[in-house]
Amino acid sequence: MLLTMKTEVFRNEKIEILNRFVQNTDVHIFLTGKAGTGKTTFLRNLAVNSSKRMVIVAPTGVAAINAGGVTIHSFFQLPFGPIVPESQQVESPSRQVSESPSQSQSQSQSQSQSQHPIAKINSVKRKIMRSLDLLVIDEISMVRADLLDAIDAVLRRIRHDERPFGGVQLLMIGDIQQLAPVARQNEWELLQPYYKSVYFFDSIVLQNTPYICVELDHIYRQNDITFINILNQVRNNCLDTEHLNILNSRYNPDFAPDDKDGFITLTTHNSQADEINDKKLEALKSRKLTFKAEVKGIFPENAYPTKESLELKVGAQVMFVKNDPSLEKRYYNGKIGVITSYDKKEGLKVRCGDDIIDVTPVTWQNMEYSINGESKEIEEKEIGSFTQMPLRTAWAITIHKSQGLTFDKVVLDAEMAFTHGQVYVALSRCTTLEGLVLKSKISHNVMFNDRVINNFVDKMPEIYPDEKRLSLEENKYLQRLIIELFTFNDIEIQLNKLAKVLRENDNIIEMTSVDKISSLRQQFRTETIDVSLRFLRQLESIFYHNDTTLLQERITKAAKYFFEKLNELEDIGDYINETNNKAVNLSIKGILDILKETLFVKTACLDLSTKGFDVEKYLEMKNKKTVEAEDVKPSRPKSKSSKKDDKKLMKDNNISSSVMKTKELLDEGYDIDEVMAERSLSRSTVEKHITELVKNGIYKVEDFVDEEKVAIIREYFTETQDASLSSARDVLGEDFTYFELRLVRDSLRQLANG
Numbered sequence: 001m002l003l004t005m006k007t008e009v010f011r012n013e014k015i016e017i018l019n020r021f022v023q024n025t026d027v028h029i030f031l032t033g034k035a036g037t038g039k040t041t042f043l044r045n046l047a048v049n050s051s052k053r054m055v056i057v058a059p060t061g062v063a064a065i066n067a068g069g070v071t072i073h074s075f076f077q078l079p080f081g082p083i084v085p086e087s088q089q090v091e092s093p094s095r096q097v098s099e100s101p102s103q104s105q106s107q108s109q110s111q112s113q114s115q116h117p118i119a120k121i122n123s124v125k126r127k128i129m130r131s132l133d134l135l136v137i138d139e140i141s142m143v144r145a146d147l148l149d150a151i152d153a154v155l156r157r158i159r160h161d162e163r164p165f166g167g168v169q170l171l172m173i174g175d176i177q178q179l180a181p182v183a184r185q186n187e188w189e190l191l192q193p194y195y196k197s198v199y200f201f202d203s204i205v206l207q208n209t210p211y212i213c214v215e216l217d218h219i220y221r222q223n224d225i226t227f228i229n230i231l232n233q234v235r236n237n238c239l240d241t242e243h244l245n246i247l248n249s250r251y252n253p254d255f256a257p258d259d260k261d262g263f264i265t266l267t268t269h270n271s272q273a274d275e276i277n278d279k280k281l282e283a284l285k286s287r288k289l290t291f292k293a294e295v296k297g298i299f300p301e302n303a304y305p306t307k308e309s310l311e312l313k314v315g316a317q318v319m320f321v322k323n324d325p326s327l328e329k330r331y332y333n334g335k336i337g338v339i340t341s342y343d344k345k346e347g348l349k350v351r352c353g354d355d356i357i358d359v360t361p362v363t364w365q366n367m368e369y370s371i372n373g374e375s376k377e378i379e380e381k382e383i384g385s386f387t388q389m390p391l392r393t394a395w396a397i398t399i400h401k402s403q404g405l406t407f408d409k410v411v412l413d414a415e416m417a418f419t420h421g422q423v424y425v426a427l428s429r430c431t432t433l434e435g436l437v438l439k440s441k442i443s444h445n446v447m448f449n450d451r452v453i454n455n456f457v458d459k460m461p462e463i464y465p466d467e468k469r470l471s472l473e474e475n476k477y478l479q480r481l482i483i484e485l486f487t488f489n490d491i492e493i494q495l496n497k498l499a500k501v502l503r504e505n506d507n508i509i510e511m512t513s514v515d516k517i518s519s520l521r522q523q524f525r526t527e528t529i530d531v532s533l534r535f536l537r538q539l540e541s542i543f544y545h546n547d548t549t550l551l552q553e554r555i556t557k558a559a560k561y562f563f564e565k566l567n568e569l570e571d572i573g574d575y576i577n578e579t580n581n582k583a584v585n586l587s588i589k590g591i592l593d594i595l596k597e598t599l600f601v602k603t604a605c606l607d608l609s610t611k612g613f614d615v616e617k618y619l620e621m622k623n624k625k626t627v628e629a630e631d632v633k634p635s636r637p638k639s640k641s642s643k644k645d646d647k648k649l650m651k652d653n654n655i656s657s658s659v660m661k662t663k664e665l666l667d668e669g670y671d672i673d674e675v676m677a678e679r680s681l682s683r684s685t686v687e688k689h690i691t692e693l694v695k696n697g698i699y700k701v702e703d704f705v706d707e708e709k710v711a712i713i714r715e716y717f718t719e720t721q722d723a724s725l726s727s728a729r730d731v732l733g734e735d736f737t738y739f740e741l742r743l744v745r746d747s748l749r750q751l752a753n754g
Contacts, residue, residue, distance in 0.1 A: 014214055014215075014216055014217075015038065015042055015216065017214070017465065017466075017467070017470055018031060018042065018214045019042075019046075020470055020474070021212065021214070021465065021470060021473065022046065022050065022052075022134065022169075022171060023050065023051065023052065024473075024474045024477060024615070025169075025470075025473040025474055025476070025477040026167075026169045026477050026480070027169070027210075027211065027212055027465075027473050027477075028164070028165075028169060028170040028171075028172075028206075028209060028210070028211035028212070029169075029170070029171045029172065029211060029212055029213075029214060030140070030172045030201075030211055030212070030213045030214070031171065031172065031173045031174075031214050031216070032173075032174065032175055032176065032213065032214070032215050032216070032460075033175060033215050033216030033217060034175065034177075034216075034217070034231065034232070034235060034428070037216035037217060038216055039173050039174075039175075039216060040067075040404065042173075042216075043056070043067060043136065043138060043173060044068070046136070046171075047068055050134065051616045051619075051620075052133035052134040052169070052619065053131055053132055053133045053134070053377070053378050053619075053623050054132070054133060054134035054135070054136060054378070055069065055070075055075065055128065055132060055134075055135055055136070055369055055378065056068060056069030056070070056136045056138060057069050057070055057071065057072045057075050057076075057135070057136070057137055057138070058070075058071060058072065058137070058138040058139050059071070059072055059139055059142045059143050059147075059181075060139070060142070060302075060303075061300050061302050061303025062302075062303055062305065062401075063138060063139045063142075064138075064303070065303055065305065065364055065366070066333075066404065067136075067138040067139075068367070068380075069136070069138065069367075070367065070368060070369065071303075072137070072143070072147065072151065074368075075125065075369070076121070076150070076151055076154050077121050077125075077154075078147065078150050078151075078154075081187070082146055082183075082187045082190045082191050083146045083147065083149070083150045084146070084190060084191070084194065085146070085149055085194050085204055121154070121158065123706075124369075124370055124371060125369070126158055127371050127626075127627050128369050128370075128371060128378055129154075129155060129158045129159060129166070129168075130158060130159050130626055130627075131371075131376075131378070131623035131624075131626045131627050132155075132168050132378075132623075133168065133169060133619055133623070134168065134169045134170075134171060135151075135155075135165065135168050135169070135170050135171070136171045136173065137151075137170070137171070137172050137173065138173050138174065139173070139174050139403075140172040140173060140174035140176075140200050141174040141175060141176045141177075141178050141180060141181070141199075141200075142174070142180070142181050142182075143172075143181060143200045144181040144182075144183060144191075144198050144199075144200070145181075145191070145195045145197070145198055145199060145200055145201075145202045145203040145204075146191055146194075146195065146203070147181075147200075148200050148203040148205060148206065149203045149204050149205055151165070152164060152165050152166075152203075152205040155168055157708075164205050164208070164209040165205070170211070172200065176199065176201075176453055176456065176457070177235045177236075177424055177453065177457075178403060178424065178425050180198070180199070180450075181198045181199065181200070183198045196452070197452040199452060199453070199456070201456050202452075210463075211463065212463055212464065212465045212469070213460045213463050213464055214464070214465065215460065215464070224432055224433055226243075226246060226433065227432060227433040229243060230243045230246065230247050230427070230433070231424065231427060231428050234423060234424045234427055235424045235428075236454075236457070237450075237454065239442075239444070244442065244444075246433075247427075247433075247438075247442050248438065248441045248442055250433065250436045250437055250438045251438045251440070251441050252437050252438065252439070253439055253440065255411065255437050255439065257409075257411060257437075259280075259315070259317050259338060259395075260338065261409060262317070262336040262337070262338075262352075262408065262409050263409040263410065263411050263437065264317075264319065264336060264394055264395065264396065264397060264407050264409065264410060264411065265395060265396040265397075265410075265411040265412070265413075266396070266397060266398070266399050266402055266410060266411070266412050266426045266429065267396055267397070267398050267399070267413075268398065268399055268422065269398065270398055272396065272398075273396040273397055273398050276395050276396035277393040277394075277395050277396055280316075280317070280393070280395040281311065281312075281313060281316055281393055284313045284314070284315045284316060286313045286314040286315055287313065287314075288311055288312075288313055289311070289312045289313060289314075289342055289348075290309060290310070290311050290312075291309075291310040291312070291361075291388060291389045292308070292309055292310075293306075293307075293308045293309070293310070293386055293387060293388035294361075294385075294386075294387040294388070295308065295384070295385070295386055295387075296384055296385045296387075297366070297382070297383050297384030297385060298366055298383045298384035299364075299366045299384035299385060299386045300366075303366065303386075304386060305321050305322065305364050305386065305388075305390075306321050306388055306389070306390070306391065306392045307388075307392065308388070310388060310389055310391065310392070311393075312339060312348075312389075312391065312393065313339065314339050314340065314341060314342060315338065315339060316338065316339050316393055317336065317337075317338055317393065317394050317395050318336070318337055318338070318339060318350060318391040318392065318393060318394050319334060319335065319336050319337075319391065319392055319393075319394030319397065320332065320333060320334065320335045320337070320390050320391060321333060321390050321391065321392055322362055322364070322390040325362055330355070330357045331350075331352065331357055331390075333404075333405060334402075334405035334406055334407060335352055336352070336394055336407060336408070336409075337350040337351055337352035337357065338350065338351050340356065346358075347359070347360060348360075348389065350391070359389060359390070359391065360389075361387050361388055361389055361390075362387070362388075362389075362390045363385050363386070363387045364385065364386045364387075365382045365384075365385050366382070366383055366384035366385065366386070367380040367381065367382055367383065368380070368381055368383045369381070371627055375624075376623075376624040376627040376628060377624075399422050399425050399426045399429075402425065402426070402429050403425055405429060406429060406430075406431055407429050407430055407431070407435070408430075408431055408432070408435050409430070409435040409436075409437075410426075410429055410430040410435060410436050410437070411437045411439060412426050412427070412436065412437070412438055412439065413438075413439040413440050423442070475543070475546075477615075478615060479539075479543050481613075481615060481618060481619075482539065482551075482555065482613060483536060483539065485559075485605055485606065485609060485613070485618070486532050486535060486536060486539070486558060486562065487532065487536070488524075488528055488529060488532055488562075488566075488602070489529075490598055491524070491528075491566070491569075491595065491598055491599065491602070492521075492524060492525065492528075492529055494591050494594055494595040494598065495517075495520070495521045495524055495595070496521065497591050498517055498521075498572075498588065498591045498592070498595070499517050499518055499521045501584065501587050501588055501591065502514045502517055502518075502576070502588075503518075505579070505581065505584050508579045508580065508581055508584065509576075509577075509579055509584075510577055512575075513575055513576045513577060516575045517572070517575060517576070520568075520569065520572065520575075523568075524565075524569070527565055528562065528565045528566070531561070531562075532562065535554075535558055538554065539551075539554070542554065551613075552612050552613065555609055555612065555613045556609070556610055556611070556612055559606045559607070559608075559609035559610045560610045562606050563603060563606040563607055563610065566599055566602060566603050566606065567603065569595070569599060570599065572592070572595065573592045573596075576588060576592075582697035582700075582750075583751065585697070585700075586700045586702075589700065590702070597629040600625060600628070600629045601622060601625040601626055601629055604621055604622075604625040605618060605621055605622050605625070608621045655692065655693075655696065658689070659689045659692055659693065661679065662675055662679065662681075662686060662689040662690070662693075663689075663693055663698065665678055665679070666690075666693075666699070672686050672687070672690070672704075687739045690704060690739075690743075691739075691742060691743060691746065694743055694746070694747065695746060695750065701743050701744055701747045704739075704740075704743060705740045705743055705744065709736065709740060710744055712732065712736075713728070713732065713736065713740065713741060713744040713745070714744055714748060716728055716731065716732060717744065717745055717748055718748070723745060725738050725741045725742060725745065728741050728745075729741060
């Protein structure tokens with residue numbers, strides 16, 4: 001691909017290789033590079049051009065807005081405290097800790113990955129996660145190791161896939177030499193037993209998962225070779241005397257910038273930047289201009305790109321905080337200027353060099369991912385917006401907020417308290433050495449030498465990919481998808497489970513059902529599993545000889561054969577009659593539901609492949625049908641009885657006619673809200689009716705409560721032996737309703753009482 005940077009067109013071979021790795025393999029990737037090497041540009045192009053179903057997340061609200069994605073914590077519903085690896089801590093939330101007060105407090109705020117409130121993840125996000133091909137994490141340098149492990153744990157559980165990240169390809173983007181993840185001392189005390197460092201690359205999942213590193217090294221931001229060399233040495237903590245002297249030639253302790261020159265001061269703390277900006281603004285004699293932002297929907301305050309109440313004056317130095325959305329592209333994020341005039345008729349005008357720019361309010365969108373109801377594609381939906389003048393006072397800005405921006409003229413005081421990466425971030429914001437002014441000299445004392453970072457950087461060349469590795473991974477990816485298509489173990493597992501349940505309960509199940517399922521199971525083993533194993537061995541030979549024509553011919557024929565074989569299982573549920581045992585009925589129905597969903601996806605993919613195998617089309621079909629399968633509500637056991645049977649049901653179980661009317665509507669597909677509206681009943685009344693119907697075995701708990709919620713609630717009541725609903729809700733949280741808790745608790749009581 002070609003990257004266009006202003007008027008320059010530069011062919012970047014690394015980006016071309018990277019793009020092929022993302023599009024044509026499932027290899028996990030760490031994309032890094034110095035400031036200004038095109039990481040953000042690559043991400044923007046990928047979001048537009050990728051054929052894979054992808055989601056972009058970032059560690060902070062501002063980073064997420066800038067990347068066109070959402071925050072990690074909101075998408076995965078993760079807590080903000082430390083998340084202890086589940087393999088190390090699986091105790092209940094009520095665990096008592098005999099430690100120091102600070103440790104005890106942190107422990108109570110921490111959470112093990114096994115305790116993650118996965119039930120809080122709504123059905124839309126579940127569908128997205130289960131149909132995802134690619135997860136992009138921007139600003140990975142700020143992501144802590146425990147957070148990455150938590151993402152891995154959530155994806156594995158949601159996707160029911162024990163591969164790293166649940167089989168989703170991971171693209172991590174960021175420069176580890178820039179801002180580091182934050183871990184307070186008491187948080188690190190909790191995490192230290194499990195991690196070598198807080199950095200993402202020391203996460204447990206990445207320590208046990210192969211991934212490649214691609215480092216972009218063509219710098220678009222700076223053109224001065226000497227300055228580029230200085231930045232490289234600062235970044236790598238190896239600044240030599242010669243380049244240190246050149247850098248310190250920019251030392252000017254008495255420098256007082258003239259506002260018309262457009263210098264910006266970089267600080268380490270918000271308070272320092274605010275103090276400089278407030279003093280400068282107050283010193284201007286012009287009247288104060290106040291612009292109020294218009295905030296709609298959901299837009300977190302910590303993600304505001306500028307102040308909600310923005311105070312400016314004519315003569316104020318300002319910075320644009322957004323790229324110009326108009327075709328003129330008059331300004332960009334980080335462009336410095338001075339307000340020249342304002343009136344209600346003419347509006348606000350900002351001078352940038354020789355240009356006068358008319359500034360009008362612009363809108364930032366807060367997006368969330370959703371599933372398109374018709375196409376089943378992942379799409380972004382606006383859930384909130386922030387409309388304001390795209391400006392902020394800019395005599396000073398923090399180094400943290402400057403990350404990703406560039407300035408022509410920068411003032412820097414290097415004696416301030418820096419953390420790892422801040423010196424490099426600060427210096428690399430400037431486009432030229434001549435545009436840099438140092439208020440204090442740079443010394444090696446402010447060059448924090450992070451041994452962990454250095455060790456990782458030293459090892460990076462060992463995992464850098466080349467054309468040979470790319471070709472190998474492309475072939476492996478294609479082969480893995482083809483093997484996946486013709487592997488039917490998951491179906492056989494469900495058939496075996498079904499046969500086992502029927503066999504163990506043959507005293508209450510008709511023998512014709514037991515014999516029929518046993519026969520189908522044996523037939524599936526002989527005509528599907530055994531045939532597929534032989535076919536997979538044939539594929540190995542075809543893969544080895546790289547015979548594309550023969551491969552497509554064999555796939556087409558095999559797809560037709562297996563499509564017909566799977567269709568023979570379509571009506572398997574018709575061979576099984578209901579029993580009088582509620583537990584057995586629930587077990588059978590659960591197996592049939594999983595089998596139905598699996599067959600739904602697999603047969604669609606096989607049908608598609610009867611015309612030949614195409615990776616992009618296969619992934620599209622698989623993910624689309626995965627979402628559609630989620631939309632198919634588990635069929636509730638409808639009454640096959642007549643009105644006479646319903647009357648018998650009412651009499652035998654002492655069920656009122658009102659409850660039976662609710663049952664009739666539920667059998668017709670009404671949900672709770674629709675029953676309420678149809679019958680003019682309160683929610684509590686309808687829920688009581690459902691509770692009674694479940695209690696009498698007419699429905700199962702899972703017809704009304706998500707299966708993963710059921711598992712969590714059952715675990716709570718089983719472990720605590722505390723039947724109090726209010727106590728359960730206090731522990732599990734408000735996402736668990738009293739109705740859900742009551743249904744599960746009562747079902748456990750029934751099982752205990754036989």
